Amino acid sequence: MSEHADSAPATRADVRRRTEPRGADIGRALDRHDRRIGWMDLLRGLSILLVILHHSTQIVVYRIGEVPGFFEFLSAFFAPFRMPMLMVLSGLLVAGSLHAPTGKYVWGKVRRIVWPIIVWTLVYAVSERMVGQGDYMPWELGFWNTYLWFMQFIFAYYILALLIRWVPAWVLIAVPFVVMFLIPPELELLQRFFYLMPFFFLGAFVEKHWDQYAKWLSVPLAAALAIIPIGVALYSGLVTPLWYEPLSALPAMLGIMILVRLTAIAPDARWLAPVRFVGQYSLIYYVSHYPVFAALGWLSMKAGITNSGIGLVVIFFVTVAVSTVFALLGRRMPVSLLFELPRRLWPARRDRTVNARG
Secondary structure, eight states, rough: OOOOHHHSSSSSHHHHHHHOOOOHHHHHHHHOOOOOHHHHHHHHHHHHHHHHHHHHHHHHHHHOOHHHHHHHHHHHHHHTTTHHHHHHHTTTTHHHHTTTTTHHHHHHHHIIIHHHHHHHHHHHHHHHHHHHHOOOTTSGGGOOTTTTTTHHHHHHHHHHHHGGGGGGGGHHHHHHHHHHHSSSSSSSSHHHHHHHHHHHHHHHHHTTOOOHHHHHHHHHHHHHHTTTHHHHHHHHHHHHSSSGGGHHHHHHHHHHHHHHHHHOOOOOOOOGHHHHHHHHHHHHHHHHHHHHHHHHHHHHTTTTOOOOOHHHHHHHHHHHHHHHHHHHHHTTTTTTGGGGOSSSOOOHHHHHHHHHOO
């Protein structure tokens, strides 16, 4: 192929991709649902790494001792954005999924979300038994009340997303936004469910109206308004950690929309490829990290480690390393069965007939 032919655009789509601002084709990319979007993987990867860091901080406090104040600050600083960002990014993918027939859509969520919930809840329960903790049985509600609450929420939101075919997305933002203020604080998990729901459907709303969103929130304006997420994070880190506080929902939404807008036009820096890899396999990192860091925290206690700072750093990086091994093997049978069911649980009838004839 000649140099000129290699550099010349072959189609109108190529011309459009080369001339439009970075991120301008987000609507088409999400609508097709057929390729990775680097900046989404980057934000998702950062969020997952921050979740692992937060949990590593918690296990060190529980098993070893108080961590240096810097780590506590980091955990509280990102509290308003970690899980809500993951919800917004999941919501951005709803429209592409909804193109599938309802049965196929639901089955996809069952095999990719419900199945790993079942598998890793069992893994978690077994590990708890091994260290002499956890006395719930599988038929009891407490058995399923684990770190996988996030994925349980995600599944519920995806099922509710079927309503988008008949109900405007903004309704599914406004209703739970109001409801979360009506839930008493002692019902913490239920309040959290309604707190995070508007973030999920905000993603779905933004995807549907991406062109208007990108036009209204220009890059210069987003850069100027970046003080909002910074201010929210500083307040959370220095004053009061914003752990699913209803009053923090609106500023957190604004902050995430600003971060999304700025990240969408950021270049794909090669040195951030490991973070994008984490984002690409975020489910694997999420479901596998908790048993790993919990085991490491227990081993640290048994080994008599007393330096909490070193312990935290070691636990964080070893947890990420082990989860990365799972990610590298997670698309290969039989390891893949830890994270999703096959598309088909049994061969199609025609395939069985052909095999019988053969």
